[in-house]
Amino acid sequence: MGGVKVFPSQIQSLEAGTWFKAICGASFQHLPAIRTIAIAYALAGADCIDVAADEATIAAARDGLRVAERLRPEAIERGFPAAPPPLLMASFNDAEDPHFRKAYFDPLVCPPRCPRPCERVCPADAIDFELGATGKPLGVIDARCYGCGRCVPTCPIGAIDTRSFVAKPKRVIGAIISGIDAIEIHTRSGSEADFDRLWQAICPWVNRLSLLSVSCPDSRDRDAIAYLRALAAKISPQLAPVLLWQADGRPMSGDLGKGATVAAVRFGRKVVAAGLPGFVQLAGGTNDRTVTKLQEAGLRLGRGGISGVAYGSFARKLLAPICDELEAHRGRDRLELHPELLWRAVRLAHSLTASLKPALEEARPMP
Ligand code: SF4
Ligand code: SF4
Incomplete structure (x- = not known):
């Protein structure tokens, strides 16, 4: 790794509007699940895997990608795409951001009769009342919480709170740069000073990347597009890698239902209309309805339109049953040791990548 890498296949995906990114989660650090997600989506033809900017997480994803490349010939024989390895992306935030926080509570304050709605609602199985090594109920399992x-509004006694953290890029980036191909900066309108600080830390390394992504949600009370234009003016002149703008519709909601994707498509349309330099991808609420919604919206696909889609909670939820089954094989929980689970995982991941790739190819306007 290291140095700007050439990745013609991924550029082709961006140009064609078939770029697929699997998001493990900017604060998701459950290493076995990250490794499983990386293997399954790599073999299913993903262009990029996006993980937390943390050494152990990147090592787990990298290990998964190595396994996927060993398995690639067999995957092709089984009819899965003859795709090149996906890029590995690390996500940083410039200020407080819901992607970069963890829930916490003290399980000792929970009334014994509480029906534990927090546990039921958690999509990541991150709340557990089993006794830990100290003899105390576990509560929130940090590595799993994304x-x-x-869970916060479900607690009848208001016991659950969240802790935000902001990346320390100066400390982290030197250690991870050789293991990654791309960086994503999470920002929001009004955070220009925080963005500047993060950009100053990332800038010296940026030419060692293949791609830089900027992720931003829409904003009701501020002009998100004016903000993105200001960022583009700041970063584009210094940029060798490909630039990607992530329109983050309704963050971390893709598993909540069909309608979750509407905000991403709406914001994507605004970002496309802004004519920023580089490519645009959707995220935030993306799911198996996103491609249909894009087609219904009549948005241009590829360069100058929507170049791709990033899937987070929906992509992870698809593989959750596989991760749960693997966890039951304590000590033998590597996906490649269980061929039936492995190919089931790749089939599930492929059901999502295939929904994007051929559908967008068909829908692409003729030149
Ligand atoms: S519901 Fe969400 S915030 Fe709460 S513990 Fe689960 S993953 Fe974390
Ligand atoms: S809902 Fe609140 S009180 Fe009930 S188990 Fe969860 S954290 Fe404890």
Whole structure:
């Protein structure tokens, strides 16, 4: 790794509007699940795997990608795409951001009769009342929590809170740069000073990347597009890698239902209309309805339109049953040791990648 890498296949996907990114989660650090997600989506033809900017997480994803490349010939024989290895992306935030937080509570304050709605609502199985090594109930399992916040309002006694963290890129980036191909900066309108600080830390390394992504949600009270234009003016002149704008519709909600994707398509349309330099991808609420919604919206696909889709909670939820089954094989929980689970996982991942790739190819306007 290291140095700007050439990745013609991924550029082709961006140009064609078939770029697929699997998001493990900017604060999701459950290493066995990350490894499983990386293997399954790599073999299913993903262009990029996006993980937390943390050494152990990147090592787990990298290990998964190595396994996927060993298995690639067999995957092709089984009819899965003859795709090149996906890029590995690390996500940083410039200020407080829901992607970069963890829930916490003290399980000792929970009334014994509480029906535990927090546990039921958690999409990541991150809340557990089993006794830990100290003899105390576990509560929130930090590595599994990805900060969606759904547990917080369910608690009848208001015991659950969240802790945000902001990346320390100066400390982290030197250690991870050789293991990654791309960086994503999470920002929001109004955070220009925080963005500047993060950009100053990332800038010296940026020419060692293949791709830089900027992720931003829409904003009701501020002009998100004016903000993105200001960022583009700041970063484009210094940029060798490909630039990608992530329109983050309704963050971390893709598994909540069909309608979750509407906000991403709406914001994507605004970002496309802004004519920023580089490519645009959708995220935030993306799911198996996103491609249909894109087609219904009549958005241009590829360069100058929507170049691809990033899938987070929906992509992870698809593989959750596989991760659960693997966990039951304590000590033998590597996906490649269980061929039936492995190919089931790749089939599930492929059901999502295939929904994007051929559908968008068909829908692409003729030149
Ligand atoms: S519901 Fe969301 S915020 Fe709460 S513990 Fe689960 S993953 Fe974390
Ligand atoms: S809902 Fe609140 S009180 Fe009930 S188990 Fe969860 S954290 Fe404890």
